Amino acid sequence: MEYHIEIKELLIEDDKLTLTVMGTVTDDIINSHFVSKPKLILHFINEEEDRRIPFVLSNVIPTNGKCYFSGRYVYRLDLLFWKTRNKYLPFDMYFNFGFVDYYEEKIDIDVTPENCMVDNKQFRFKLRGNHYSFKPDRLAILRTPVKRFFVKFFHAIVSVIEYLFAIVMMPVFLIETLLHVSGVLKMPARFNDESASKRFAAYLMWRFSSVSNCKVSLWTFKRWIFKRSYGFFKLFKIKNNKITFISLRRNDISGNFAFVYDKLKDDKNLDIHFILNEHTIAAMTLGEIFDFTKSCATSKIVVLDEFTPMIHYIDLRKNTKLVQLWHACGAFKTFGFTRLSKPKGSPQPTRNHRSYDYVTVSSTYCKKCHSEGFGIATDNIVATGIPRTDVFFDESYKAKARAKFYKEHPNFKGKKIILFAPTFRGMVKETAFYPTELFDVAKICAGIPDDYCIIVKHHPFVTDVQPIPDELKDRVIDLSCDPELNDLLFITDVIITDYSSLVFEASLLDIPMIFYAFDLEKYINERDFYFDFKEFVPGKIAYCMDDIIAAINNGDFCTERIAPFAEMFFDNRDGKATERVVKLLYDNLG
Numbered sequence: 001m002e003y004h005i006e007i008k009e010l011l012i013e014d015d016k017l018t019l020t021v022m023g024t025v026t027d028d029i030i031n032s033h034f035v036s037k038p039k040l041i042l043h044f045i046n047e048e049e050d051r052r053i054p055f056v057l058s059n060v061i062p063t064n065g066k067c068y069f070s071g072r073y074v075y076r077l078d079l080l081f082w083k084t085r086n087k088y089l090p091f092d093m094y095f096n097f098g099f100v101d102y103y104e105e106k107i108d109i110d111v112t113p114e115n116c117m118v119d120n121k122q123f124r125f126k127l128r129g130n131h132y133s134f135k136p137d138r139l140a141i142l143r144t145p146v147k148r149f150f151v152k153f154f155h156a157i158v159s160v161i162e163y164l165f166a167i168v169m170m171p172v173f174l175i176e177t178l179l180h181v182s183g184v185l186k187m188p189a190r191f192n193d194e195s196a197s198k199r200f201a202a203y204l205m206w207r208f209s210s211v212s213n214c215k216v217s218l219w220t221f222k223r224w225i226f227k228r229s230y231g232f233f234k235l236f237k238i239k240n241n242k243i244t245f246i247s248l249r250r251n252d253i254s255g256n257f258a259f260v261y262d263k264l265k266d267d268k269n270l271d272i273h274f275i276l277n278e279h280t281i282a283a284m285t286l287g288e289i290f291d292f293t294k295s296c297a298t299s300k301i302v303v304l305d306e307f308t309p310m311i312h313y314i315d316l317r318k319n320t321k322l323v324q325l326w327h328a329c330g331a332f333k334t335f336g337f338t339r340l341s342k343p344k345g346s347p348q349p350t351r352n353h354r355s356y357d358y359v360t361v362s363s364t365y366c367k368k369c370h371s372e373g374f375g376i377a378t379d380n381i382v383a384t385g386i387p388r389t390d391v392f393f394d395e396s397y398k399a400k401a402r403a404k405f406y407k408e409h410p411n412f413k414g415k416k417i418i419l420f421a422p423t424f425r426g427m428v429k430e431t432a433f434y435p436t437e438l439f440d441v442a443k444i445c446a447g448i449p450d451d452y453c454i455i456v457k458h459h460p461f462v463t464d465v466q467p468i469p470d471e472l473k474d475r476v477i478d479l480s481c482d483p484e485l486n487d488l489l490f491i492t493d494v495i496i497t498d499y500s501s502l503v504f505e506a507s508l509l510d511i512p513m514i515f516y517a518f519d520l521e522k523y524i525n526e527r528d529f530y531f532d533f534k535e536f537v538p539g540k541i542a543y544c545m546d547d548i549i550a551a552i553n554n555g556d557f558c559t560e561r562i563a564p565f566a567e568m569f570f571d572n573r574d575g576k577a578t579e580r581v582v583k584l585l586y587d588n589l590g
Helices: 138-142 146-168 170-182 196-212 218-233 255-264 286-298 309-313 364-374 387-393 395-408 441-447 502-508 520-526 545-554 559-569 577-587
Strands: 002-013 016-026 039-045 050-055 059-063 066-076 091-099 102-104 115-118 123-128 131-136 239-247 271-276 299-304 321-324 358-360 416-420 452-456 476-478 494-497 513-516 540-542
Touching: 002 091, 016 039, 050 066, 050 364, 115 123, 146 170, 146 196, 170 196, 196 218, 218 286, 218 309, 239 255, 239 286, 255 271, 255 387, 255 577, 271 286, 286 299, 358 577, 364 559, 387 395, 387 502, 387 577, 441 452, 441 545, 494 502, 502 559, 513 545, 540 545
Parallel strands: 002 115, 239 271, 239 299, 299 321, 321 358, 416 452, 416 494, 452 476, 494 513, 513 540
Antiparallel strands: 002 016, 016 066, 039 050, 039 091, 059 066, 091 102, 091 131, 123 131
């Protein structure tokens, strides 16, 4: 394999870096999966931080043993680094290159652009070997040009006029709001709170904001309180023995938190605090805001288990460590900054995820994926393993889980059990769904032997109910409301899934899998994977229900793929992931 990559254009204006890149990969198998999806990663590194941010390739054309690709993207140089963003440290930039499971760092490329325009106002750069060095000019960055002042001044005058006009219109807005709340006028669907007073306040603030162009809402008010509250509690000392666990996924101590807490709870020297609810800042009460901000301000360690947006509205103190016990094993679907070019992908200017001091993952192999997705250094990714997977090596726990299931569902005993556990469609929780009509349980049951039963387990975000005919109630049950998915794996003979990270846990138990990927190409275009789906999944791919039925009847599950898959995504299959996570926490306590 050979490749040639060159920078065609490099423009720097104010704080923006515009790059245009073209490249070619040559290989005999170019039209297969292997190099038909090249990926460029820009690596920015200063003395204290580094960032891996994808370069968006807008054109990729594999043909006749070659793959041509090109792209153009704009990066905000002033938003690359967060912890050191006010230090204006010199930094380097170089390219990494990869596709599927191939990855090479600091590649040789033609770094001399054909078109190069640099204003030298805020950032100066020079070539050093195969990478660039940037030197920020602190004074230039902080200096505000006169013309920019007048633009801001003009906008300020317009804003004041709009604001005064909105105040004059307040009586009209009050009458309009009363008519909507009373039902004389139809209230827009977005104002659907059960409380009439909350609907009244929300609509009135929205109406005022729409005219004044000044955001006035409960959300902005609570965010202001949130930040001020944290600033106040920063006056308190950090407790070197305090650990705060925060989760928006659960209302009880479960998942990774349960396993870690079980190891910590007997240590009387620790001050352990939990914040467990699904509330965003807008839904928090003042008491919850004070509890959240005080805990973050006074804890030595703050532990998360998924994306927690409110943690990124505050600057955690230097001596507080933020640990992300990422809930998913391995690296399957792209997330975070890897989705830069995808619909609703994380834009570069957001601070989300970049505050983590440590992220625990299942293997060294997927560290680069999490580094890229979260926009943090690979040294911040720690391959401890995932605590909740320790039960897969606990025979006593597995036996209890089986006994509990068969006690609750005695008609499934002695049967072969199929677990149907797909992920959701849609981009966020509020719009999540699954097209249940595309998994016809009646057709599946009619096409496979009678000794098979089916458990339906949809993603928690999915509220659609899977249709189950009355005559199949003894063969099919919907356990989507059951919080413990892992426990169902201990009684499962075959898994039918699609793009769910459940495949990692299933590989630890060597369970045969079928991947029902009826919308694979659409999913790739909208979400994509870190690896080539067709070559990487540890099971049989089915594109329709007939394929599922045939795979079950023929026992065709491609099980030979499971063991290599598990070896790739789990460094240690020893049931001691929790111990390694606990050691990480103790190492960072005072």
